[in-house]
Amino acid sequence: MLRNGLEPWHLLVLAIVIILLFGSKKLPEAARGLGKSMRILKSEAKAMKDDGAVSARPVSEDSTVREV
Template identity: 40%
Template sequence: MTLYMLPLAIGPWQIALIVVVVLLLFGGKKIPELMRGLGSGIKEFKDASKEEDSSKEDKNE
């Protein structure tokens, strides 16, 4: 395994540890709210990038 791929080598114990830490930091009730906000942010980003692409196509024509 090369050095640049080392951070991507996450095993099941590391994932479990991350889940436990997130649960301890935010609590079980707060996590769905955080994921909903993250999802809406990603959707807004995709919409904005599509608008940018369409405006570039309009300028090229």
């Protein structure tokens, strides 16, 4: 059905529609907000990965584990 779905003129039309909908003044603001959100998301994902690596460390032999 959509054999040539993303041709260059499709992207041009999409860009024009977005500019008309949001206006040229709001687009840089929206891009800054998106960039800031992506940085926050990236740092939070890295922090979660680091927390997972710390908690997944093997238990040393000298620590005792009791079973109930």
